[in-house]
Amino acid sequence: MRRLWVAAALILVLVALSSVHVIALGQITNQTTEHLEQARQALIQEDWEEAGILIEDAYHNWEQQDFYLHTTLRHTDIDTVRASFHEARAYLSAREDASECAAVCARLVNQLELILEGELPTLKNLL
Amino acid sequence: MFVVLIRTVVLYLLIIVGIRLLGKRQVGELEPSELTLALIIADLASVPMQDNGIPLLSGLIPIIVLLAVATILSVLSAKSIRFRALLCGRPSVVIQDGLVLEGELRKNRLTVDELMEELRNQGHTDFQSIKFAILETNGQLSVLPYAGQKPPTAAQLGLTPQEPGMPVILISDGRLLDQNLKSRGYERKWLDKQLAARGLSSPEQVFLLTVDQLGGIYCVAKGGKAS
Numbered sequence: 001m002r003r004l005w006v007a008a009a010l011i012l013v014l015v016a017l018s019s020v021h022v023i024a025l026g027q028i029t030n031q032t033t034e035h036l037e038q039a040r041q042a043l044i045q046e047d048w049e050e051a052g053i054l055i056e057d058a059y060h061n062w063e064q065q066d067f068y069l070h071t072t073l074r075h076t077d078i079d080t081v082r083a084s085f086h087e088a089r090a091y092l093s094a095r096e097d098a099s100e101c102a103a104v105c106a107r108l109v110n111q112l113e114l115i116l117e118g119e120l121p122t123l124k125n126l127l
Numbered sequence: 128m129f130v131v132l133i134r135t136v137v138l139y140l141l142i143i144v145g146i147r148l149l150g151k152r153q154v155g156e157l158e159p160s161e162l163t164l165a166l167i168i169a170d171l172a173s174v175p176m177q178d179n180g181i182p183l184l185s186g187l188i189p190i191i192v193l194l195a196v197a198t199i200l201s202v203l204s205a206k207s208i209r210f211r212a213l214l215c216g217r218p219s220v221v222i223q224d225g226l227v228l229e230g231e232l233r234k235n236r237l238t239v240d241e242l243m244e245e246l247r248n249q250g251h252t253d254f255q256s257i258k259f260a261i262l263e264t265n266g267q268l269s270v271l272p273y274a275g276q277k278p279p280t281a282a283q284l285g286l287t288p289q290e291p292g293m294p295v296i297l298i299s300d301g302r303l304l305d306q307n308l309k310s311r312g313y314e315r316k317w318l319d320k321q322l323a324a325r326g327l328s329s330p331e332q333v334f335l336l337t338v339d340q341l342g343g344i345y346c347v348a349k350g351g352k353a354s
Contacts, residue, residue, distance in 0.1 A: 001202065003198050003202055004198070004199055004202040004203070006196075006198075007198035007199045007202075008195070008198070008199060010193060010195045011193065011195045011199075013194070014188060014191065014192060014195075066172040070182065071184055072182055072184060073181070073182065074180060074181060074182070075179070075180040075181070076180050076187075077184070082278050
């Protein structure tokens with residue numbers, strides 16, 4: 001009977017950890033997308049200074065969680081996000097095409113939303 | 128390369144621990160649920176082992192969940208007969224009173240050739256000599272011959288043979304197992320005497336030597352014959 005409770009407890013712990021993971025990932029992606037969304041608005045107004053600060057903040061926020069993200073998510077998804085960040089930062093250094101940089105920010109937001117969506121225990125994901 | 132190596136070791140150890148926790152059944156004795164578990168675990172482990180792009184947790188978590196669920200199911204099936212029947216099925220009688228039950232064979236998708244092969248494996252060639260043949264839930268066939276067809280036991284013949292007990296290994300591949308020698312109450316002098324009686328001078332010349340509770344010795348010299 002002890003084995004039954006240990007096994008049941010193990011499953012409960014994994015369910016709890018999965019819930020914590022979804023919440024933590026939600027916080028990371030929300031913070032990052034918030035900054036990126038603001039950066040996109042700044043880029044529409046061609047405010048390169050403000051956009052630069054926001055994109056760097058978003059990038060550092062994402063990179064700080066690099067280890068956690070690599071242990072829980074598919075590496076290809078994380079690499080795609082990182083590549084998009086590098087692209088956005090390249091546009092920032094050049095300061096030539098604000099609309100292209102804004103488009104990269106929008107793409108990043110979309111990529112982050114998809115990552116979070118893929119981890120949610122929804123019927124769509126289950127099926 | 129290092130990543131693949133470490134991942135392989137981690138997954139392999141996890142599977143060994145898991146299978147060990149499940150019990151000591153052999154592959155041939157797996158119940159349907161256990162066979163399914165073994166197949167899925169093998170597949171689950173191989174993917175993160177080879178693909179570094181998949182987090183190790185993606186392999187570990189499903190394996191842990193499967194092992195936990197399997198443990199729960201095995202405990203529940205041990206507690207409840209109905210649950211056990213649902214999970215593992217029921218044994219099927221395929222031969223009764225010497226008569227092969229065609230319906231049961233069809234139900235279990237067992238051909239007559241396979242049945243005969245199983246019977247021959249167990250030393251039976253004649254259906255008429257079999258009272259019951261039961262296909263167990265783990266796929267093995269249990270054969271119960273008629274009482275008149277069973278070999279007589281010593282008790283039935285009125286004999287009282289001595290019980291030799293379990294033989295203990297004293298020398299294994301030239302290595303003397305002192306602890307076993309002492310546990311049987313013998314000394315090195317006794318062993319040397321036994322070896323000398325067989326034309327051997329030291330344990331290094333012996334491949335295997337066992338002794339039972341009655342003092343019966345089985346000795347195989349290295350590259351030689353049993354005595």
